[in-house]
Amino acid sequence: NAGVTQTPKFQVLKTGQSMTLQCAQDMNHNSMYWYRQDPGMGLRLIYYSASEGTTDKGEVPNGYNVSRLNKREFSLRLESAAPSQTSVYFCASSAGRDRDTQYFGPGTRLTVL
Amino acid sequence: GEDVEQSLFLSVREGDSSVINCTYTDSSSTYLYWYKQEPGAGLQLLTYIFSNMDMKQDQRLTVLLNKKDKHLSLRIADTQTGDSAIYFCAESWRGGATNKLIFGTGTLLAVQP
Numbered sequence: 001n002a003g004v005t006q007t008p009k010f011q012v013l014k015t016g017q018s019m020t021l022q023c024a025q026d027m028n029h030n031s032m033y034w035y036r037q038d039p040g041m042g043l044r045l046i047y048y049s050a051s052e053g054t055t056d057k058g059e060v061p062n063g064y065n066v067s068r069l070n071k072r073e074f075s076l077r078l079e080s081a082a083p084s085q086t087s088v089y090f091c092a093s094s095a096g097r098d099r100d101t102q103y104f105g106p107g108t109r110l111t112v113l
Numbered sequence: 114g115e116d117v118e119q120s121l122f123l124s125v126r127e128g129d130s131s132v133i134n135c136t137y138t139d140s141s142s143t144y145l146y147w148y149k150q151e152p153g154a155g156l157q158l159l160t161y162i163f164s165n166m167d168m169k170q171d172q173r174l175t176v177l178l179n180k181k182d183k184h185l186s187l188r189i190a191d192t193q194t195g196d197s198a199i200y201f202c203a204e205s206w207r208g209g210a211t212n213k214l215i216f217g218t219g220t221l222l223a224v225q226p
Contacts, residue, residue, distance in 0.1 A: 004155075031211045040121075042201060042216040043156075050211035058213070090155055100144070100205055100212035104155040 002026055004105035006091050012111045013081045021076040021108050023091030029103075030096035032074035033058075034066060036087040037107075043090065049074055050096060081112045117204055117217035124223045131192045133220045135185040135202035142204040145178065146214065147187045150199045159187070159200075189222075197224045 007022045025032065030051045035043040045058030049068040063085060065077045074093075078085060088109050092102040118136045125131045137145065143164050148156040162169045162176045162185075169176045175188040185202055199221050203214040 033213075040218055042117075042218040043214075044216075045213060048211065048213065092156075094211070096211050100214075101146070101158060101161065102214055103158065104148075106155045 004091055004093055004103055006089075006105040006108050008108060009106070010109050012113065013078075014113050015082060017081050018077065018079050019081065020078075021089055021091075021110075022073070023075065023105060024073045025091075025093040025103075026072065027093060027095075027103065028071070029093035030071070031094045031100070032068065033092040033094075033102065034064075034074070034076045035090045035092065036060065036085075037090060038087050046076065046089075081110075083112045086110060086112045117202060117215050119200075119202060119217040119220045121218065122221050122223070124225060125192050126225050127192060127194055129192055131187075131189040131196070131222055131224075133187045133189075133200050133202075133222065135187075135217055137183050137185060137202070137204045137215075137217075139204055139206055139215070142206060144205045144212075145176075145185050146203040146205070147174075147176065148201045148203065148216075150201065150219070152198075156201065192222075192224050194224045194226055197222055 004025045033048045034046040044060045047066040049055045052071045067075045090107045091105040094100045094102045146161045147159040173190045177186045199219040201219045203216045205212045
């Protein structure tokens with residue numbers, strides 16, 4: 001049981017480049033989430049998917065798109081990376097019921113030059 | 114929107130107790146969580162408390178909840194160097210089809226040998 005996995009672990013992009021961060025979970029969870037973590041700001045929700053086939057914006061969605069490919073996988077895409085998107089990105093999943101404990105992946109450290 | 118506040122830094126000696134405090138704002142939160150983040154890693158769920166409880170104990174961890182003051186604390190007894198990490202409190206917020214977590218900014222716990 002791997003839990004929540006993310007690829008890649010590290011990435012360096014130039015301004016304007018695009019890339020997709022991958023996330024998969026093997027816990028049969030309904031809900032999945034993408035966060036970014038910046039120093040002194042905690043974790044902020046970018047997008048979430050309450051269930052397969054649905055996605056919704058979180059607190060900081062601008063500059064990002066997501067795809068809930070199937071129940072297991074939830075990807076985050078940066079179409080035109082900007083230095084302000086330099087951050088650590090975490091994916092999480094939860095069962096989607098009332099006691100909605102979220103389980104986190106190890107993170108992707110992204111630097112945009 | 115909701116705002117969860119934590120002090121930024123706490124330093125203790127090995128063997129002492131640590132108390133990490135958190136103030137939240139949404140009195141309708143049903144669950145409140147404590148997560149631990151070690152350097153370069155994702156967030157690991159430590160414990161949670163249901164909003165109708167005042168206290169929860171789990172081995173060296175004690176969570177106290179004061180709903181009137183919207184104050185949550187995490188006490189770590191017999192703190193060890195392996196407890197050095199960033200600790201995040203989070204409140205769950207039901208908005209839309211799934212619960213979302215609102216995180217505090219994190220408290221860096223430094224344990225001195």
